[in-house]
Amino acid sequence: MSTEKTADRNKDKRKKGFISIGRKVGVSSLICFILLMSLSLWLLSDSMNKVEQKLIENWLDTTIYLLRQELGESEERQWSMHDGALYLGDTLIGDGTKEHANLDAFLRMEYATGALSYVLMRTNNDKELQELDAVGNKSYEQGHYIRIAGTTKGPNGERLEGTYLDKVIADGIEKDDDGVFIHLSNVYGRMIYCRYEMLYEKGDKSRPIGLISNGMSEEELMQLVKDQKKRGYAIFIVFLLVISVGLGRFIFNILRSINKIRDRLCEIGTGEFPKEPLVLNSKDEIGEMAESVNEMVKSLKENQRIVAELSLATDIQRHMLPSEFPAFPEYSSEFDIYAMMNPAKEIGGDFYDFFMLDNKHIALVIADVAGKGVPAALVMMIAKIMIKNQTLLSMQPDDVLTIVNQMFCEDSQSGLFVTVWLGIFNIETGLLTFANAGHNPPAIKLSGEDFSFLRNKPNLVLAGMEGTRYHKNEIIMHPGDRLLLYTDGVTEATNEVTELYGEARLKSYLDIHAADSATELIHGIRTDIDRFTHETEQFDDITMLVFDYKKRLESNAAEQKFKANTEELPQVTEFIESELNKLNCPVHALMQISVAAEEIFVNIAKYAYGETSSGVAISIFPEKEGVSVCFKDRGLPFDPLAQKDPDITLAAESRQIGGLGIFIVKKTMDKVDYKYTNSQNILTITKFF
Amino acid sequence: MEITKKQENGTLEIALSGRLDTTTAPLLEAELNGAYTEITNLVIDLSKLAYISSAGLRILLAAQKQMSKKGKMVIRNVGTNVKEVFDITGFSDILTIEQPL
Numbered sequence: 001m002s003t004e005k006t007a008d009r010n011k012d013k014r015k016k017g018f019i020s021i022g023r024k025v026g027v028s029s030l031i032c033f034i035l036l037m038s039l040s041l042w043l044l045s046d047s048m049n050k051v052e053q054k055l056i057e058n059w060l061d062t063t064i065y066l067l068r069q070e071l072g073e074s075e076e077r078q079w080s081m082h083d084g085a086l087y088l089g090d091t092l093i094g095d096g097t098k099e100h101a102n103l104d105a106f107l108r109m110e111y112a113t114g115a116l117s118y119v120l121m122r123t124n125n126d127k128e129l130q131e132l133d134a135v136g137n138k139s140y141e142q143g144h145y146i147r148i149a150g151t152t153k154g155p156n157g158e159r160l161e162g163t164y165l166d167k168v169i170a171d172g173i174e175k176d177d178d179g180v181f182i183h184l185s186n187v188y189g190r191m192i193y194c195r196y197e198m199l200y201e202k203g204d205k206s207r208p209i210g211l212i213s214n215g216m217s218e219e220e221l222m223q224l225v226k227d228q229k230k231r232g233y234a235i236f237i238v239f240l241l242v243i244s245v246g247l248g249r250f251i252f253n254i255l256r257s258i259n260k261i262r263d264r265l266c267e268i269g270t271g272e273f274p275k276e277p278l279v280l281n282s283k284d285e286i287g288e289m290a291e292s293v294n295e296m297v298k299s300l301k302e303n304q305r306i307v308a309e310l311s312l313a314t315d316i317q318r319h320m321l322p323s324e325f326p327a328f329p330e331y332s333s334e335f336d337i338y339a340m341m342n343p344a345k346e347i348g349g350d351f352y353d354f355f356m357l358d359n360k361h362i363a364l365v366i367a368d369v370a371g372k373g374v375p376a377a378l379v380m381m382i383a384k385i386m387i388k389n390q391t392l393l394s395m396q397p398d399d400v401l402t403i404v405n406q407m408f409c410e411d412s413q414s415g416l417f418v419t420v421w422l423g424i425f426n427i428e429t430g431l432l433t434f435a436n437a438g439h440n441p442p443a444i445k446l447s448g449e450d451f452s453f454l455r456n457k458p459n460l461v462l463a464g465m466e467g468t469r470y471h472k473n474e475i476i477m478h479p480g481d482r483l484l485l486y487t488d489g490v491t492e493a494t495n496e497v498t499e500l501y502g503e504a505r506l507k508s509y510l511d512i513h514a515a516d517s518a519t520e521l522i523h524g525i526r527t528d529i530d531r532f533t534h535e536t537e538q539f540d541d542i543t544m545l546v547f548d549y550k551k552r553l554e555s556n557a558a559e560q561k562f563k564a565n566t567e568e569l570p571q572v573t574e575f576i577e578s579e580l581n582k583l584n585c586p587v588h589a590l591m592q593i594s595v596a597a598e599e600i601f602v603n604i605a606k607y608a609y610g611e612t613s614s615g616v617a618i619s620i621f622p623e624k625e626g627v628s629v630c631f632k633d634r635g636l637p638f639d640p641l642a643q644k645d646p647d648i649t650l651a652a653e654s655r656q657i658g659g660l661g662i663f664i665v666k667k668t669m670d671k672v673d674y675k676y677t678n679s680q681n682i683l684t685i686t687k688f689f
Numbered sequence: 690m691e692i693t694k695k696q697e698n699g700t701l702e703i704a705l706s707g708r709l710d711t712t713t714a715p716l717l718e719a720e721l722n723g724a725y726t727e728i729t730n731l732v733i734d735l736s737k738l739a740y741i742s743s744a745g746l747r748i749l750l751a752a753q754k755q756m757s758k759k760g761k762m763v764i765r766n767v768g769t770n771v772k773e774v775f776d777i778t779g780f781s782d783i784l785t786i787e788q789p790l
Contacts, residue, residue: 566711566712567712569710569711569712570712573708573710588769588770591739591740591770592770592773594740595740595741595742595774598710598711598742598744599742599743602711602742602744646778648778648779648782649779649782650779651783652750652753652754652757652783652784653754653757655750655779655783657743657746657747657750657751660743660746660747660778661742661743661744663777663778664742664743664774664777664778667777668773668777
């Protein structure tokens, strides 16, 4: 998805009343700018008016200073007056005569600054004044000043020379302490600003000898001031503009960066991670923010990868547990098996397993790894594989657990331990061999009784202690018996008042629902637990496995059919003896079984079928430290065990021969069992070695 | 089963070896039935008999009954397996068994 589209979508998603920071900053900046501008201009114009006079003074001051420089005034060259003439150092500035007026410096100044300037000499010479009066048009008084050099223009632009100073002005200057006087005077109809500075004899302030003055028409000065003001405003506005543009660019850049980050975050929000990192060329907080976003994307990607891998791991784990039911369709008449695991978190530490070891042994496993999540799941996988491998190798549950424990103790640093219940069931004989490494006692239903728990003392958990020896237990299951393996997630499921589901509830459920199929039973228990825990969160994996033993496996190798005829006896004997030899039956027991088998076979041959002759099926299967031989015939229902035993205390003459055969069977065999089912007489004899 | 017999002066000595079961019992029965009229003393050596079932017991019981009427019958050298069957069935009490010391 492109960034533009994301941005568009985010625009669509915006709430009513959204105002962008850009707009806020823009509007507020504009208001600030206008206010600031007005204020500045007002202040500027006010101060400009205030400085106007000062500007004029400064300008005049500056030009007089320049003039003095131009004239060459210095420490060595000071003003002096002698012989009615004014000197600067040795240079004659003027004596009131046109011939001696030294004009060059004044002209240069006028040319450079446009200011008119001149020097006046203090004089008492009436003659000169009268002469001057003839030229000028003003009266004069003694003790005042006569212009001796400089430039002054008349109304028509003519250069005036030899003018004298107005008494009022002269008095004003002399009275002024500073020796400086500014005066606006009407000169030939023009208003002229003049500045006068007193000249003293060689710097001696008690001896005034003249005046130096300059002036400029008010009009020209105002023009100058106006120009100056214009420059001031221009500089100010340029300054403001530069600042505004700079500030604007700065704000715009920030906003653009923020928008980029915003768009990037929105994009991330949709779950799409951009391939390229966000690059902002700013080394400030915003740059850091962009870096953080990039870091965030990185770690989110990492998280996403972990989540994806975790779900893959969950899949792998789920597929590691056999989950196709019926698991062994070829054994559907012998047994049924069903199991489920509900992990509390995404990935659990519980597992169950079942697998055929050969064509008559099935291994049943249930286990619980301490802890939850990934570490538990890893240990679980290792445990599952090791247990299966070892079980396939040794077929003895105690050996398997002993070896797997050893391997765990050698390799495991995790400190996670595993509780395991491992059973190996012989489908032919119903013999269940099992070992328990600290696991919950399975529930078992035997011979039509209620459920009970297989409380054989368990050994230590797997990976608990190196060198632990696990013990083997044995129990015989008969067709119709049922075994439930489960983890503590079942019995320790807790409701809102922290009661445990417990073994009692489990047993009660199992007993009430004894008629349910394995699948129904497991789902039923799960539902019952949910009903019990109500809305309390499941905190442990819940795992169960039900094994229903339905029918003994009738192995071809140990079953043979015979005609129910005594002539078949040698074949029967040979079959039984060879099978018993295969089972390493002791010689004595072999002889006893052989006799018993003969008695039973002959009994069936003689009585079961009357005139019609039919077959007898004999099967032999090993028992725990023993053997059973089963005879099946479809003859008349006849329970030989119900016959009265012969009286063996009678003397030879009184003895009856009948019933002796079955009597021998009863006496020599450890167990004799008769059943009539499916129109079959089934007689099973068992002999323990 | 193999039957070895030796008859002299009204004494019949029979040695059985192998199995005395439903299949073989009729052979022994036929052998004895042919001899009852001529003998007063019957000795049956079971030292080589490995096996006996109720069919064999029936013959021995019948023989015991016959011989009780006109003489005597002795069983010799009973092996462990056979002795066990005799014990279980009470035959040890009704048969005259001579065992080697």
